[in-house]
Amino acid sequence: MKFLMLILKNLRRNWVRSMLTSAGVMVLVFVITLIWSILGFLDMATSEKSANFKGIVTEKWSIPSQLPFSYASTLENGAARVESDVKPMDSMTWQFFIGSVDKTNIGFSTFIFAFCMEPKKLLTMMDELDSLQPGPRAELDVAIKAMEQNRQGIIVGQKRLAAIEKKVGDRIKVFGINYRDLELECEIVGTFPPGRYDNNTCINRDYLNASLDAYKASKGKPHPLAEKTLNLVWVKVPTKDTFTKMSGQIDNSPMFSAPPVKIETASSGVSNFLAAYKDLLWILRVLLAPAIIITLTVVISNAISISVRERRKEMAVLKVIGFQPNQIIFLVLGEAILLGVISGAISSIGTYFLVNRVIGGIPFPIAFFSSFPVLDGALWWGAAIGFITAFAGSILPALSTRKIKVVDVFSKVA
Amino acid sequence: MTEKPIVRVSHVSRYFKRGAERVNVLNDLDLNVPEGQFLALMGPSGSGKTTLLNLIAGLDTPSEGEIWVGDRCVSTMNESQLARWRNEHVGFVFQFYHLLPVLSAFENVELPLLLLPLNAKKRREQVKTALDLVGLNDRNSHLPSQLSGGQQQRVGIARAIVTDPTLIVADEPTGDLDAKSAHEILDLLGTLQRSLNKTILMVTHDMRAARRADRIQHLDKGRLVDQPDEALYEAS
Numbered sequence: 001m002k003f004l005m006l007i008l009k010n011l012r013r014n015w016v017r018s019m020l021t022s023a024g025v026m027v028l029v030f031v032i033t034l035i036w037s038i039l040g041f042l043d044m045a046t047s048e049k050s051a052n053f054k055g056i057v058t059e060k061w062s063i064p065s066q067l068p069f070s071y072a073s074t075l076e077n078g079a080a081r082v083e084s085d086v087k088p089m090d091s092m093t094w095q096f097f098i099g100s101v102d103k104t105n106i107g108f109s110t111f112i113f114a115f116c117m118e119p120k121k122l123l124t125m126m127d128e129l130d131s132l133q134p135g136p137r138a139e140l141d142v143a144i145k146a147m148e149q150n151r152q153g154i155i156v157g158q159k160r161l162a163a164i165e166k167k168v169g170d171r172i173k174v175f176g177i178n179y180r181d182l183e184l185e186c187e188i189v190g191t192f193p194p195g196r197y198d199n200n201t202c203i204n205r206d207y208l209n210a211s212l213d214a215y216k217a218s219k220g221k222p223h224p225l226a227e228k229t230l231n232l233v234w235v236k237v238p239t240k241d242t243f244t245k246m247s248g249q250i251d252n253s254p255m256f257s258a259p260p261v262k263i264e265t266a267s268s269g270v271s272n273f274l275a276a277y278k279d280l281l282w283i284l285r286v287l288l289a290p291a292i293i294i295t296l297t298v299v300i301s302n303a304i305s306i307s308v309r310e311r312r313k314e315m316a317v318l319k320v321i322g323f324q325p326n327q328i329i330f331l332v333l334g335e336a337i338l339l340g341v342i343s344g345a346i347s348s349i350g351t352y353f354l355v356n357r358v359i360g361g362i363p364f365p366i367a368f369f370s371s372f373p374v375l376d377g378a379l380w381w382g383a384a385i386g387f388i389t390a391f392a393g394s395i396l397p398a399l400s401t402r403k404i405k406v407v408d409v410f411s412k413v414a
Numbered sequence: 415m416t417e418k419p420i421v422r423v424s425h426v427s428r429y430f431k432r433g434a435e436r437v438n439v440l441n442d443l444d445l446n447v448p449e450g451q452f453l454a455l456m457g458p459s460g461s462g463k464t465t466l467l468n469l470i471a472g473l474d475t476p477s478e479g480e481i482w483v484g485d486r487c488v489s490t491m492n493e494s495q496l497a498r499w500r501n502e503h504v505g506f507v508f509q510f511y512h513l514l515p516v517l518s519a520f521e522n523v524e525l526p527l528l529l530l531p532l533n534a535k536k537r538r539e540q541v542k543t544a545l546d547l548v549g550l551n552d553r554n555s556h557l558p559s560q561l562s563g564g565q566q567q568r569v570g571i572a573r574a575i576v577t578d579p580t581l582i583v584a585d586e587p588t589g590d591l592d593a594k595s596a597h598e599i600l601d602l603l604g605t606l607q608r609s610l611n612k613t614i615l616m617v618t619h620d621m622r623a624a625r626r627a628d629r630i631q632h633l634d635k636g637r638l639v640d641q642p643d644e645a646l647y648e649a650s
Contacts, residue, residue, distance in 0.1 A: 002528045009516040317512040320473060321526045321573070322501020324494055406473045 007334040021303040025343035046271045056269035057233040060260040066228035075233040078246040079253040088235035092121035099174040114201035116208040119147040136193040143190020151207040153189035159198035194360045300393030336394030344386025421447035426479030441636040450611040454624035457633035472496040505574030509586035511566040513558040520554035544572040564595030584616040
């Protein structure tokens with residue numbers, strides 16, 4: 001504690017340099033916090049759970065998966081045929097509807113990406129929506145009931161709603177992009193809580209299927225995608241063993257021969273989906289993050305080296321009046337570490353609250369994810385990064401103070 | 415002042431290697447300094463007086479011979495022991511003050527006390543006493559840049575005496591000051607010597623400053639000499 005005053009005073013010695021070094025640390029910690037949050041989130045999404053497994057059933061040999069909707073009811077039961085077969089605890093179907101609210105101008109401000117599904121499954125099967133706090137859950141529940149009463153009702157994420165400049169209660173027409181010539185007349189009945197589903201939309205699957213029937217009635221022939229509307233089926237099972245048994249049931253079922261299907265764990269499914277982004281994620285993880293840490297170390301090392309070089313005489317004076325070499329090393333390391341830890345902590349904690357509370361996530365659309373929260377770990381990452389890089393960057397300049405000779409402080413002319 | 419020597423330099427030599435060549439700076443030098451004496455070391459440039467001061471103050475170790483200060487043999491201590499000994503027993507006054515520019519006068523004086531097992535209250539008392547002795551208690555919150563050269567040197571002297579050292583070594587303490595400030599600093603050193611019975615070793619080129627000491631010792635080519643060669647002083 002006695003030396004803390006000295007450390008603080010020395011940091012104030014060259015205020016501009018300390019502030020610039022601090023700003024450098026903050027910017028780099030900010031970037032690394034975002035990168036680690038995205039990578040950490042994806043790691044969590046692709047790591048296996050020990051219980052409450054989710055499985056994804058998709059077309060076996062084709063991407064994107066396009067199954068006939070007739071598969072839905074059997075798959076929702078885990079392809080159980082006899083009493084001893086296992087059944088899922090819960091399940092849901094996903095039919096993707098990609099469209100635009102403006103037929104002639106398809107772009108970010110008109111784009112709609114929707115999951116067509118049973119509305120009630122939002123609260124039991126969708127990640128994060130299945131664990132909402134009571135307040136947001138009650139609000140979403142109201143919207144879900146409205147969707148069930150009015151099958152043209154849709155729920156739109158808050159950012160998407162802002163992008164298309166609509167509000168709850170508005171009616172919109174969505175022109176199909178993947179379902180060509182299909183137009184859905186929808187009423188916005190609610191929004192998703194801020195976060196993961198900010199840019200997504202949920203449409204009642206019954207309305208999509210009814211619209212396809214209406215298409216057939218009006219055109220005299222089925223829609224070209226009519227037998228390919230089921231993209232995914234999610235099943236929830238309690239244990240890995242149940243999952244394995246259900247996997248066998250689905251593989252051996254005669255129902256699914258044309259086209260054949262496969263089931264994999266949710267994490268495996270997401271991993272496969274993320275395979276397309278493998279190179280990008282590799283660059284983030286293996287190149288960018290280490291490069292930033294090295295840059296950060298060099299920034300601190302440079303600042304501390306200059307500082308030590310400028311103060312060799314002062315350090316010699318400290319030695320003359322009795323400071324041990326290790327105490328001077330401690331002072332130099334202390335300056336760097338204090339600067340690094342405080343700057344890093346401010347940056348990562350600030351990023352946590354700014355991104356999660358104000359911005360509502362890191363906008364980085366990839367796979368099923370449109371944005372990413374800054375993970376709770378960021379509350380200590382910044383301080384840790386600051387500590388480690390400051391230590392690594394300042395240890396050599398600090399050790400160089402051992403070479404300072406005490407005899408140098410007396411005048412050379414005597 | 416007693417005649418008991420507090421500093422004993424016995425057959426001390428100091429040489430440096432410059433490639434294959436050996437450069438002798440001090441040659442078989444003997445010197446006793448009684449406790450409470452104010453000794454001025456004079457000599458031309460390169461005569462070895464700063465080297466001798468460094469050796470006595472524990473900043474350097476002799477190549478040969480022994481140096482005792484009080485009951486401690488300084489010449490056999492290692493770097494860590496010397497640092498601790500300097501902190502407790504030697505006060506340093508530098509030509510260019512060497513105050514830390516980011517610390518106030520009070521904090522500069524407190525610096526050596528941070529290494530001693532003293533609580534904040536005790537440190538505050540000692541710093542206040544030291545600043546009182548040099549007449550700068552009204553400047554304790556000033557940074558060095560806000561003080562004149564003479565005032566900075568007074569802070570330097572306060573820092574030198576704050577631990578109540580056995581020995582005060584001063585290297586050209588008036589070399590960077592105008593005549594009036596130099597006079598005041600020499601008065602102050604004289605007062606400290608007389609009132610606190612401090613032993614003071616001062617290196618100086620200035621004969622007027624040296625005359626304020628109890629004793630003047632001349633060095634030439636690494637040896638103590640009785641009569642200085644005036645031509646050498648003029649040359650330097």
